[in-house]
Amino acid sequence: MRGIEIRKYVKSPEELQVTDLPDPVPKDDEYVIEVHAAAANFFDILQVQGRYQNQPPFPWVAGAEFAGIVLSVPRRSRSRPRFAVGARVFGAAQGAFATKLCVREVALLPVPEGWSFRDAAGLFVTAPTSYGALVVRAGIKAGDVVLVHAAAGGVGLAAVQVAKAFGATVIATASTPRKLDIARSFGADHALSYADPDWPSKVKALTPRARGVDIVFDPVGLVDKSTKCIAWNGRILVVGFAAGAIEKVAMNKVLLKNISLVGIHWGAYSVHERETIPRVWEGIMRLVREGKIRGTEYTDEEFVGLDRVKDALLALGGRGTWGKVVIKIPQEGSSRL
Numbered sequence: 001m002r003g004i005e006i007r008k009y010v011k012s013p014e015e016l017q018v019t020d021l022p023d024p025v026p027k028d029d030e031y032v033i034e035v036h037a038a039a040a041n042f043f044d045i046l047q048v049q050g051r052y053q054n055q056p057p058f059p060w061v062a063g064a065e066f067a068g069i070v071l072s073v074p075r076r077s078r079s080r081p082r083f084a085v086g087a088r089v090f091g092a093a094q095g096a097f098a099t100k101l102c103v104r105e106v107a108l109l110p111v112p113e114g115w116s117f118r119d120a121a122g123l124f125v126t127a128p129t130s131y132g133a134l135v136v137r138a139g140i141k142a143g144d145v146v147l148v149h150a151a152a153g154g155v156g157l158a159a160v161q162v163a164k165a166f167g168a169t170v171i172a173t174a175s176t177p178r179k180l181d182i183a184r185s186f187g188a189d190h191a192l193s194y195a196d197p198d199w200p201s202k203v204k205a206l207t208p209r210a211r212g213v214d215i216v217f218d219p220v221g222l223v224d225k226s227t228k229c230i231a232w233n234g235r236i237l238v239v240g241f242a243a244g245a246i247e248k249v250a251m252n253k254v255l256l257k258n259i260s261l262v263g264i265h266w267g268a269y270s271v272h273e274r275e276t277i278p279r280v281w282e283g284i285m286r287l288v289r290e291g292k293i294r295g296t297e298y299t300d301e302e303f304v305g306l307d308r309v310k311d312a313l314l315a316l317g318g319r320g321t322w323g324k325v326v327i328k329i330p331q332e333g334s335s336r337l
Contacts, residue, residue, distance in 0.1 A: 001099040002019070002020060002021065002098065003061045003098030003100075004019075005019055005060070006061070007058055013313035013317070014310055016048065016062070016313075018309075024102045026075075027102070031072065033066065033108075034099065035101060036331060037068070037117040037326050038063050039066070039324050039327075040309070040327065041065060041125065041316075045313050045316070045317050047062065056094060060094060061095035061097060062095075062309075063095060063096030064093065065096055066092070067090035067091075067118070067119075067121040068329075069089070070086060074105070077105075083108060089110060089111060090121060090124055091103055092107055097309050112289070113289075118297050122154060122297060126154040127158050127162075129264065129266040130217070131158070133159070133239055134166070138237055140162075140163060140166045140215060141166065142167030143167060145169045145171065145212075145231075146159075146168045146216075147173070147216045147230075148163065148172050150175075150219050150220045151170075152179035153322065154323055155239060156174075156217075157182070160172060160183060160188050161187060161287070162287070163215075165292040168215075169189050170190070171189065171191075173199060186296070190206050199225075201229070204229040207229075212232075214230075214234055215234065216237060218236060218239055219239035220240070220241070220242045220243050223236055233257075234259050234260070235260045236260070237262050238264070296323035296324050298321045298322055298326065301321075303325065303326070305327075312325045
């Protein structure tokens with residue numbers, strides 16, 4: 001097979017190289033997947049630089065999110081394998097920047113009907129993070145006003161779609177006119193630049209009687225400023241810190257408005273609350289079937305082939321992309337991408 005193997009950390013994704021590698025040897029409980037598309041994530045950049053919290057022992061193959069075709073099923077399993085050879089699947093496992101990888105069944109899901117591999121490749125991390133935050137943690141309901149920061153990013157576009165599916169009004173923020181247009185195209189009712197220092201007052205003015213928003217979805221690190229435009233009993237979802245700094249919030253603001261600060265760490269559900277995972281995916285797939293969630297692949301530039309992984313990661317790191325940056329991985333005899 002071909003893949004991007006990491007034998008030492010790099011300073012930049014620009015140093016990544018594609019090499020010939022032995023085919024992966026699955027454990028008894030693993031599938032072998034032929035990878036047809038892989039999604040780029042910020043944590044991929046951190047991991048190849050040795051800066052992520054999960055660093056495999058050398059050597060290892062980079063990448064996590066993927067979509068592809070089942071080549072072989074587990075040799076031993078407590079129950080009948082869910083997926084047969086030839087099944088179209090997506091998921092997440094170490095080694096997605098390769099033509100083949102091994103993965104356990106718990107990290108696989110069927111590609112939704114009508115979805116391409118490149119659409120599905122970017123679904124496994126973003127959709128449950130956004131659905132889990134808004135539905136499980138914030139209890140979103142029809143009539144809520146939801147402020148989605150970085151609304152043109154992967155989790156942001158998923159959050160916009162989930163919020164609209166539940167009957168909320170969505171106010172989106174982003175950094176450029178292009179990204180604001182993208183947020184609107186995915187359903188945002190209003191879109192504002194968070195480069196404008198007056199965005200909190202403008203957000204508040206868009207709400208009924210200028211009462212403020214009910215829910216803030218924040219993957220950036222704008223919690224403190226968001227307290228200026230949140231309603232009484234509002235919920236602020238702490239999703240991440242894409243701006244690069246972990247905030248310190250004046251807690252008197254939280255007290256005075258009865259604000260709930262709510263964290264969401266989707267990856268930790270597999271350790272602390274496994275029973276919630278299938279419930280979240282059931283909800284996501286229902287919205288997909290109803291046409292309320294669609295793929296969020298970045299289409300302003302095309303990345304084809306493993307040799308373009310470094311370009312995809314550089315584009316993602318440069319903050320100029322929107323949605324999910326996906327790399328198409330052609331294979332002999334492959335189905336449509």
